Amino acid sequence: MVPLSWYLALSAVLFTIGVVGVLIQRNVIALFMCIELMLNAVNLSLIAFSRLHNDVTGQLFVFIVMAVAAAEAAVGLAIIISLFRNRETLNVDEADLLKL
Amino acid sequence: MEFAHILFLAFAALAVVAAFNVILQRNPIYSAIGLIVVLCSLATLFLTLNAQFISAMQIIVYAGAIMVLFVFVIMLLNVRSEEARTDKQKYLKFLAAPLFLALLAEVIAVVRYVNLTPQPLPSANNAGDPSTVLGTVENIAHGMFTNYVIPFEAASVLILMAIVGSMLLARREKPEEIARIEKALTRQQEEEISKEEVAA
Numbered sequence: 001m002v003p004l005s006w007y008l009a010l011s012a013v014l015f016t017i018g019v020v021g022v023l024i025q026r027n028v029i030a031l032f033m034c035i036e037l038m039l040n041a042v043n044l045s046l047i048a049f050s051r052l053h054n055d056v057t058g059q060l061f062v063f064i065v066m067a068v069a070a071a072e073a074a075v076g077l078a079i080i081i082s083l084f085r086n087r088e089t090l091n092v093d094e095a096d097l098l099k100l
Numbered sequence: 101m102e103f104a105h106i107l108f109l110a111f112a113a114l115a116v117v118a119a120f121n122v123i124l125q126r127n128p129i130y131s132a133i134g135l136i137v138v139l140c141s142l143a144t145l146f147l148t149l150n151a152q153f154i155s156a157m158q159i160i161v162y163a164g165a166i167m168v169l170f171v172f173v174i175m176l177l178n179v180r181s182e183e184a185r186t187d188k189q190k191y192l193k194f195l196a197a198p199l200f201l202a203l204l205a206e207v208i209a210v211v212r213y214v215n216l217t218p219q220p221l222p223s224a225n226n227a228g229d230p231s232t233v234l235g236t237v238e239n240i241a242h243g244m245f246t247n248y249v250i251p252f253e254a255a256s257v258l259i260l261m262a263i264v265g266s267m268l269l270a271r272r273e274k275p276e277e278i279a280r281i282e283k284a285l286t287r288q289q290e291e292e293i294s295k296e297e298v299a300a
Binding site for chain 1: 105116119120123125128139148151158161162169170200210211217219228234240243244251255258261265267269277280281
């Protein structure tokens with residue numbers, strides 16, 4: 001049996017890679033994919049803890065997270081399409097209308 | 101080293117390499133392919149943690165539906181590779197190192213000092229009722245439609261709102277906007293043609 005701490009370490013590594021991606025990427029679609037990466041890292045943690053306690057609650061959490069991720073992807077990609085329609089760019093630095 | 105260890109290490113390495121591919125590629129279509137590899141290897145890891153149903157959902161919902169949506173939007177918008185990255189916030193580097201060390205200390209503390217031995221599972225053959233075995237469809241359905249029925253209904257309302265909201269946001273309303281998009285596309289094509297002429 002693989003120790004569960006390995007799964008948690010992998011989850012932390014994937015989450016950190018996602019955070020770094022959000023900081024260094026400038027393409028708004030790639031930023032979105034980094035957010036999906038972070039959601040998946042958390043899902044791995046939840047499933048590992050569900051196995052630790054032999055309790056299905058963690059897996060139900062993951063199911064709800066997947067529903068939220070699907071809704072987020074649909075709305076976010078619609079926002080990206082309307083951003084591209086108005087600005088003709090996908091660079092997040094150029095979408096700064098609300099910046100003071 | 102057991103077979104389970106080799107399986108874990110192989111898929112963990114695949115996931116980490118593909119995750120780096122997601123954040124380092126300039127062209128978003130390659131990032132999307134990297135993310136699909138991460139999702140599939142995480143689905144395999146879910147199988148090793150007795151989450152069969154979630155593993156199947158990971159493939160069907162994430163790799164199947166969400167990533168297809170991403171790739172579809174990337175192709176719809178005809179995104180070209182990104183230019184050189186702007187590096188405006190240089191002070192973030194000094195913030196990053198202490199945060200990284202804090203996270204590393206946290207991971208090491210969890211790995212070393214927390215007792216994480218999973219309880220043994222009853223084997224599926226002599227467990228009797230499948231709804232008591234972790235991760236089966238019966239087990240998940242039993243939890244979802246008894247104790248957690250309100251979050252389930254809230255998720256369905258959320259998805260309905262997302263459908264209506266995304267239709268509202270992505271709707272094309274005015275003819276002048278169509279004209280503007282077409283102008284941008286012809287400008288892109290002209291730029292490409294002039295670049296080719298310069299190269300030639």
